Amino acid sequence: MPTSDDPGPIDLTATQRGASPQPAPADDFYSGAVGRIRYFMAGLALLLSVAAWWIFGRGSALGFALGCAIAYLNFHWLKRGVSGLADRVTNAGKPQSGSGIVARFLLRYVLLGAAAYVILTSFPASLRGLFAGLCLPVGAIACEAVYELYVAVFRGS
Numbered sequence: 001m002p003t004s005d006d007p008g009p010i011d012l013t014a015t016q017r018g019a020s021p022q023p024a025p026a027d028d029f030y031s032g033a034v035g036r037i038r039y040f041m042a043g044l045a046l047l048l049s050v051a052a053w054w055i056f057g058r059g060s061a062l063g064f065a066l067g068c069a070i071a072y073l074n075f076h077w078l079k080r081g082v083s084g085l086a087d088r089v090t091n092a093g094k095p096q097s098g099s100g101i102v103a104r105f106l107l108r109y110v111l112l113g114a115a116a117y118v119i120l121t122s123f124p125a126s127l128r129g130l131f132a133g134l135c136l137p138v139g140a141i142a143c144e145a146v147y148e149l150y151v152a153v154f155r156g157s
Helices: 012-018 025-031 033-058 059-088 098-122 124-132 136-153
Strands: none
Touching: 025 033, 033 059, 033 124, 059 098, 059 124, 059 136, 098 124
16 A cells, blocks of 8 residues: 555656766767768868879879779778678667678778779879878878867867
8 A cells, every 4th residue: 555655656668768868978079080080081182182183293193082082982881881790789770681791891892902903004103192092091080180189178078
């Protein structure tokens, strides 16, 4: 028999619905890093392709631009592959075949190698530019690191 001190039955579903934790502002900031890296990659590719054209000429600039395109595509496919593997492990999102994820992961290297082969056989003078363009994600990640440092030091996040 309930007494006046007894709150009665507790509706756990109501407390669970209203008690969803809010992500911390830092989590929101760091979860946007991949998107910012993509923007840095696009900006650096454009800026450095123009600089390569001006300094090294058309052949090297073309090789650099194509290397940047391959690096961007590789970064995009890598992100999709890692997300697919993470979803597969955590059973979140759409169920995907594990062998399909691995096949796509390996197929990207075959496609990127074929593209590099075509570029090198068509434009042999663009070899150095191609290799420099393939390093585009390194520059974009460095820009992201500098940006995160700036935010941490000057904005206090």
